[in-house]
Amino acid sequence: FLVDKGNHRHFMLKEIYEQPEVVARTTAHYLDMANGKVRLPADLPFDWAKLPRISIAACGTAYLAGLTAKYWFERFARIQVDIDIASEFRYRETPMVPGGLMIVVSQSGETADTLASLRYAKENGQHVLAVVNVPTSTIARESHIVMPTLGGPEIGVASTKAFTCQLAVLASLAIAAGKGRGFIDEADEDRLVRAMMEAPRYINEALKLEGHIAQIAKSLSKAPNVLYLGRGTSYPIALEGALKLKELSYIHAEGYAAGELKHGPIALVDEAMPVVVIAPYDRIYEKTVSNMQEVAARGGQIILVTDEKGAEHAGIDSIATIVLPDLPSTITPLVYAVPVQLIAYHTAVEMGTDVDQPRNLAKSVTVE
Numbered sequence: 001f002l003v004d005k006g007n008h009r010h011f012m013l014k015e016i017y018e019q020p021e022v023v024a025r026t027t028a029h030y031l032d033m034a035n036g037k038v039r040l041p042a043d044l045p046f047d048w049a050k051l052p053r054i055s056i057a058a059c060g061t062a063y064l065a066g067l068t069a070k071y072w073f074e075r076f077a078r079i080q081v082d083i084d085i086a087s088e089f090r091y092r093e094t095p096m097v098p099g100g101l102m103i104v105v106s107q108s109g110e111t112a113d114t115l116a117s118l119r120y121a122k123e124n125g126q127h128v129l130a131v132v133n134v135p136t137s138t139i140a141r142e143s144h145i146v147m148p149t150l151g152g153p154e155i156g157v158a159s160t161k162a163f164t165c166q167l168a169v170l171a172s173l174a175i176a177a178g179k180g181r182g183f184i185d186e187a188d189e190d191r192l193v194r195a196m197m198e199a200p201r202y203i204n205e206a207l208k209l210e211g212h213i214a215q216i217a218k219s220l221s222k223a224p225n226v227l228y229l230g231r232g233t234s235y236p237i238a239l240e241g242a243l244k245l246k247e248l249s250y251i252h253a254e255g256y257a258a259g260e261l262k263h264g265p266i267a268l269v270d271e272a273m274p275v276v277v278i279a280p281y282d283r284i285y286e287k288t289v290s291n292m293q294e295v296a297a298r299g300g301q302i303i304l305v306t307d308e309k310g311a312e313h314a315g316i317d318s319i320a321t322i323v324l325p326d327l328p329s330t331i332t333p334l335v336y337a338v339p340v341q342l343i344a345y346h347t348a349v350e351m352g353t354d355v356d357q358p359r360n361l362a363k364s365v366t367v368e
């Protein structure tokens with residue numbers, strides 16, 4: 001496989017720009033776009049309606065895709081989901097109801113802790129489904145069901161296109177689960193599939209904001225700390241934003257559920273603290289805005305990532321607003337992932353760090 005950077009300065013930037021194409025490829029694989037239906041993996045060894053529970057284990061960015069999926073599975077399929085960091089899951093000796101579904105998410109398919117979690121789940125009578133980018137990997141080989149992310153080889157250590165492809169697979173699976181459990185009817189399925197089909201186009205729109213984001217990154221690169229806030233499916237995106245920023249730029253960053261602000265992080269907020277608020281105009285937008293007001297009242301420097309309606313209703317002075325188009329709420333994580341990737345990328349470029357090979361990090365962690 002010949003892999004080069006093309007016209008891009010870094011593999012990471014190239015991979016960020018590949019997202020419309022690879023997400024389109026992945027969604028086309030799992031969704032029957034012409035008929036507005038999810039294409040299930042053939043011959044699932046379980047019945048969605050009888051499934052007692054879903055468990056998810058993964059590491060790093062893959063874990064954050066899993067955390068996003070928890071919101072989708074619970075909402076679309078009304079099924080309880082346990083999600084855990086694989087290094088915790090593998091040693092916790094958690095009881096598992098036999099016949100449950102274990103989902104492992106991994107770009108490389110070789111992450112040691114994720115593999116150990118898979119083996120534990122198998123020993124404990126779970127159906128194991130892998131969402132992996134490398135179909136020949138150990139995790140793919142040892143799983144009962146494999147749903148590949150069709151992202152192509154990912155070279156940048158910080159995962160980008162693998163993440164959005166994982167989200168595309170997991171959203172498709174959650175719609176299938178909702179259908180299988182009778183909480184999604186054909187009209188809902190059609191609507192959700194059509195929303196998913198739009199994701200590549202919106203990702204493309206998000207990429208057009210790169211120049212504006214590069215400007216914002218100039219001020220971020222001077223900050224010693226950055227806080228990211230979000231609620232619902234924007235909470236994992238806040239975590240992903242903070243993870244990416246610290247990995248690439250070495251700036252201390254933390255992601256928080258916006259509602260947790262007053263339980264700790266607000267103590268850190270002063271005029272020197274940039275706070276990136278991920279707030280699409282969804283059913284919990286108002287709640288996030290009220291957290292944002294608490295930040296503003298303490299002089300925190302707000303960088304608001306929202307959509308057109310959200311920008312209109314924010315009623316607050318932010319130092320910067322990144323405005324995405326209004327889009328269906330189901331796909332917001334797939335699209336909002338892009339600005340947080342670009343913020344981290346450009347802050348790192350501004351600081352002159354090694355974007356594709358950040359210090360102390362490895363692409364694939366095959367040892368504990």
Ligand code: G6P
Nearest residue numbers: 059060061062106107108111159
């Ligand atoms: C490393 C990489 C991350 C990745 C994580 C999990 O930390 O730097 O980008 O998210 O491993 O890897 P996996 O291959 O299991 O997705």
